[in-house]
Amino acid sequence: MQTEPVSAGDFDAAARDAVYRAIFTRRDIRGQFLPCPVPDPVLARLLTAAHHAPSVGFMQPWNFIVIRDAGRKAQIRDLVRQARAEEVRHVADDRQALYRSLKLDGIVEAPVNLCITCDRSRAEGSPLGRWHNPEMDLYSTVCAVQNLWLAARAEGLGLGWVSILDKDALKALLALPAHVTPVAYLCLGYVSDFADRPELESKGWRKRLALDELISAESWAGGGEDALKALIRSA
Numbered sequence: 001m002q003t004e005p006v007s008a009g010d011f012d013a014a015a016r017d018a019v020y021r022a023i024f025t026r027r028d029i030r031g032q033f034l035p036c037p038v039p040d041p042v043l044a045r046l047l048t049a050a051h052h053a054p055s056v057g058f059m060q061p062w063n064f065i066v067i068r069d070a071g072r073k074a075q076i077r078d079l080v081r082q083a084r085a086e087e088v089r090h091v092a093d094d095r096q097a098l099y100r101s102l103k104l105d106g107i108v109e110a111p112v113n114l115c116i117t118c119d120r121s122r123a124e125g126s127p128l129g130r131w132h133n134p135e136m137d138l139y140s141t142v143c144a145v146q147n148l149w150l151a152a153r154a155e156g157l158g159l160g161w162v163s164i165l166d167k168d169a170l171k172a173l174l175a176l177p178a179h180v181t182p183v184a185y186l187c188l189g190y191v192s193d194f195a196d197r198p199e200l201e202s203k204g205w206r207k208r209l210a211l212d213e214l215i216s217a218e219s220w221a222g223g224g225e226d227a228l229k230a231l232i233r234s235a
């Protein structure tokens with residue numbers, strides 16, 4: 001048996017840096033979409049990247065609905081408006097003005113919208129990895145979203161995830177069967193710029209948490225791993 005770790009040689013320093021660059025410069029995009037079209041070969045690469053995500057039991061529970069029609073986008077934008085009006089009532093009084101000022105979707109401006117769904121019945125009868133945790137199919141679908149998001153960044157495309165939607169209304173509008181869950185509604189397109197930090201941070205909604213305070217050793221809230229935490233703090 002091979003006891004040496006696989007060499008990092010097939011990812012040279014530049015390739016490794018490129019992976020981290022995609023991770024650290026990826027942004028959720030709402031307001032910076034440009035009207036230029038997304039060529040099909042690029043979209044094909046992004047969807048292929050999504051399709052190569054890990055999935056529980058290799059179930060591949062996802063489907064990808066490509067939405068380009070302006071009328072349909074407007075209908076979904078209206079669902080978002082409605083959902084925002086409902087959501088804002090649950091935001092603390094002193095944050096409602098800030099909430100209302102935030103742009104939280106680019107549905108109409110983005111040339112392509114994607115709905116990534118999870119077919120909860122795809123591997124019925126063979127629940128490898130899902131017997132105790134049936135929600136793993138949903139998590140798998142989220143992995144596909146993240147693959148697509150990072151690949152889009154590497155292609156110079158922006159992507160925004162829109163979750164302020166009534167799921168049942170979206171299902172009806174997109175004619176999803178009952179056993180199919182819409183996991184992610186995404187806006188995709190070329191952008192004028194990628195901000196260097198999350199918009200919700202720059203607009204004062206929330207700050208990035210300190211990573212070292214989120215790490216524990218051996219159990220929830222277990223102390224230790226001080227060297228690791230110090231390294232993270234000093235980075």
Ligand SMILES: Cc1cc2nc3c(=O)[nH]c(=O)nc-3n(C[C@H](O)[C@H](O)[C@H](O)COP(=O)(O)O)c2cc1C
Pocket residue numbers: 026027028029030103104105161162163164197198199200201
């Ligand atoms: C599951 C999920 C749902 C999200 N829903 C929305 C949304 O409805 N509207 C929005 O503007 N951003 C949405 N976002 C984007 C987050 O606000 C964003 O990821 C976060 O502020 C960090 O910014 P960044 O992605 O640019 O690093 C969502 C992100 C995730 C992962």
